[in-house]
Amino acid sequence: MSRAAERLKLLINHLDRSPAAIRASPASAQAFTHSPPQRLRYTLDTDLLTPEQRLSYEQDGFILIRNLVSEEDIDRFRKEFERISRQEVNVPGLVVMKDVAIVKSEFVADQRAISKLQDFQEDPELFRYCSLPQILEYVECFTGPNIMAMHTMLINKPPDAGKKTSRHPMHQDLHYFPFRPSDSIVCSWTAMERVNRQNGCLVVLPGTHTGTLQEHDYPEWEGGVNKMYHGVRGYDPQLPRVHLEMEKGDTVFFHPLLIHGSGMNQTQGFRKAISCHYASADCYYIDVRGTTQENIEKEVKGIVARRYGEGNTITFEDSWALRGRLVKGERTSL
Numbered sequence: 001m002s003r004a005a006e007r008l009k010l011l012i013n014h015l016d017r018s019p020a021a022i023r024a025s026p027a028s029a030q031a032f033t034h035s036p037p038q039r040l041r042y043t044l045d046t047d048l049l050t051p052e053q054r055l056s057y058e059q060d061g062f063i064l065i066r067n068l069v070s071e072e073d074i075d076r077f078r079k080e081f082e083r084i085s086r087q088e089v090n091v092p093g094l095v096v097m098k099d100v101a102i103v104k105s106e107f108v109a110d111q112r113a114i115s116k117l118q119d120f121q122e123d124p125e126l127f128r129y130c131s132l133p134q135i136l137e138y139v140e141c142f143t144g145p146n147i148m149a150m151h152t153m154l155i156n157k158p159p160d161a162g163k164k165t166s167r168h169p170m171h172q173d174l175h176y177f178p179f180r181p182s183d184s185i186v187c188s189w190t191a192m193e194r195v196n197r198q199n200g201c202l203v204v205l206p207g208t209h210t211g212t213l214q215e216h217d218y219p220e221w222e223g224g225v226n227k228m229y230h231g232v233r234g235y236d237p238q239l240p241r242v243h244l245e246m247e248k249g250d251t252v253f254f255h256p257l258l259i260h261g262s263g264m265n266q267t268q269g270f271r272k273a274i275s276c277h278y279a280s281a282d283c284y285y286i287d288v289r290g291t292t293q294e295n296i297e298k299e300v301k302g303i304v305a306r307r308y309g310e311g312n313t314i315t316f317e318d319s320w321a322l323r324g325r326l327v328k329g330e331r332t333s334l
Helices: 003-015 051-060 071-085 124-131 133-143 294-308 316-323
Strands: 062-065 095-097 116-118 147-157 168-171 185-191 202-204 242-244 251-254 260-262 271-280 325-328
Touching: 051 062, 071 124, 071 147, 071 271, 124 133, 124 147, 124 271, 124 325, 133 147, 133 185, 133 251, 133 271, 133 325, 147 316, 294 316
Parallel strands: none
Antiparallel strands: 062 251, 095 116, 116 147, 147 271, 147 325, 168 260, 185 251, 185 271, 202 242, 202 260
């Protein structure tokens, strides 16, 4: 370990100690007063993250782990996606989404017509991703030992049809979630193949996780916007950004307030990734009425009404409680 790393580790060990454990040692007759040390806010000390990684997440709101998911696992996820695309398997609760530019195109019922699978918690093969030990080992650094898998997606970003609809507006994931605290929520996002600027890699705004939840709505894009693709209102495209180019199996973990999105897929292939949003089972639900999240609540209620009938009594909170699954520890609240 380098001397710089040793100093960082010493600093973090000091920050992670409770104030009661720190005792003063008189060095002279002069008395000094000190404010109690503060813990690192966004990460927990599980002995997995290095001091540099913890400080990086504290500062940037994301951390990239190379080669975390095996090629064998990713190939299995891909095969299951293809089975679902061919309608060989029926998954309860699964939401199959299509890009607005190709939904009425000539594509047949196969993976080319699908831009995203959402809420695959009832598919044992795809949901296996959410329970991978190496993923949960990192998730625990942000949520603690009681872990719920709350939101699942397999993204199949299509080649852009010429209307720029394959891009995803810059947004904060917390906009969609009626549970808190935000610091106990984290997303894992794994590349299922090489992801670069040409096929629409993730774009993040480092440090924006330290801000607040901003107002979101559909951007006014000429080519149209995919369903539920809300973006930050008044987003400044001049803000510093990082393009996360990744190889197959690389995984990024990021905070739900981190502003991020993705560009167009300018290739002829489909860019695949699989992800899960996790939350501490100790999190709690909030009422979003009267907040900036009220628009997404109304949209979700509309979708539920169309699916189950106008007389249903499923609330915004219920829609999340029904899809949440315990993947480690105890289900204490959520």
